[in-house]
Amino acid sequence: MDQKLKNKTAIVTGASGGQGAAEARLFAQAGARVILADVQDALGEAEAESIRDTGGDAHYRHLDVSSQENWQTVVNGIKAEFGELHILVNNAGVALRGGRVTNTSMEDWNRVLSINLTGPFLGIQTVAPLIRDSGGGAIVNTGSIAGMTGHFATAYSASKWGIRGITKSAAMELQEWGIRVNTIAPGLVMTPFLEGSDDFIEALGDQTPMQRGAEPEEIATVALFLVCEDSSYITGHDIAVDGGFLDFGGFNRVINQVMEKPDQKV
Ligand SMILES: NC(=O)c1ccc[n+]([C@@H]2O[C@H](COP(=O)([O-])OP(=O)(O)OC[C@H]3O[C@@H](n4cnc5c(N)ncnc54)[C@H](O)[C@@H]3O)[C@@H](O)[C@H]2O)c1
Numbered sequence: 001m002d003q004k005l006k007n008k009t010a011i012v013t014g015a016s017g018g019q020g021a022a023e024a025r026l027f028a029q030a031g032a033r034v035i036l037a038d039v040q041d042a043l044g045e046a047e048a049e050s051i052r053d054t055g056g057d058a059h060y061r062h063l064d065v066s067s068q069e070n071w072q073t074v075v076n077g078i079k080a081e082f083g084e085l086h087i088l089v090n091n092a093g094v095a096l097r098g099g100r101v102t103n104t105s106m107e108d109w110n111r112v113l114s115i116n117l118t119g120p121f122l123g124i125q126t127v128a129p130l131i132r133d134s135g136g137g138a139i140v141n142t143g144s145i146a147g148m149t150g151h152f153a154t155a156y157s158a159s160k161w162g163i164r165g166i167t168k169s170a171a172m173e174l175q176e177w178g179i180r181v182n183t184i185a186p187g188l189v190m191t192p193f194l195e196g197s198d199d200f201i202e203a204l205g206d207q208t209p210m211q212r213g214a215e216p217e218e219i220a221t222v223a224l225f226l227v228c229e230d231s232s233y234i235t236g237h238d239i240a241v242d243g244g245f246l247d248f249g250g251f252n253r254v255i256n257q258v259m260e261k262p263d264q265k266v
Helices: 018-029 041-053 068-082 106-133 154-177 198-207 216-227 245-259
Strands: 009-013 033-038 057-062 087-090 137-142 179-186 238-241
Touching: 009 018, 009 068, 009 106, 018 033, 018 041, 018 057, 018 087, 018 216, 033 041, 033 068, 041 057, 057 068, 068 106, 087 106, 087 216, 106 137, 106 154, 106 179, 137 154, 137 216, 154 179, 179 216, 198 245, 216 238, 238 245
Parallel strands: 009 033, 009 087, 033 057, 087 137, 137 179, 179 238
Antiparallel strands: none
16 A cells, blocks of 8 residues: 555544544554554554554554543653654544434533534644644544534534534634644444444435445545545545435435336426
8 A cells, every 4th residue: 555644643533443443554554653542442452453463553542532631641642752743533423313402411412512522622722733843734523424414413413513613713723834624524334333223224324325334444545535645735624425425315315216106207
């Protein structure tokens, strides 16, 4: 694989599994030193070790993204140990499917917002000065199709709409530090995130024009594009990676329904 991230240091949050682990693996293959950060320590340590076993440069750090103190400790450690940082992927997130506006408790609302929205805010705030001092770089935030259209889970949807606002304002402010900031908005991705949601997986898979969920590696390749020089003129953007769901999912359903009729009156 091309060494598109040679001499770069990257931190990926939520990297103990799912998309974050796939991103960490791919970035390491592309030549980066990768810091995997998560709250699931045993899984994260094992993931970093398996990257090292294949010749990659990977290190695990405990990081609860909702804690400002944790962020400060991790970033100070990176600065002391490695001296520089060029890439941040704010990927850690939690779901709250079924959390409707009328039944979401304050506790759930605060938990989802603190991890999915405050977490990336704290990450950017803590990491950006070090990226600047390292010569610039790129930040990718993980949104969702739930933050691109109306959605049934209020707190989750609000967090993912909010991340797009952070992306755009951070992109505007950090351009003078040589830092690009973009959002990836995945559709259905086959990770532990969906555990216990079989009916949701089936329904969203059916409604997705490509008729399937993505593998985490199909998100990681887009993250790699957004953090390397191939995307040097893209910033402040939201990129949906969703098998066509947002852009033509509605009319795809319409035309499929029409085609089912024996005598079609289109
Ligand atoms: N899987 C999907 O269908 C899907 C769709 C759209 C968006 N997303 C988003 O993609 C991102 C990654 O999700 P995934 O599918 O890989 O899920 P996942 O559950 O496999 O991974 C999420 C990771 O985040 C970590 N995490 C949770 N809380 C944390 C915290 N406070 N601090 C640090 N790490 C924490 C978890 O331990 C886990 O390793 C999330 O932001 C999610 O909202 C997922």
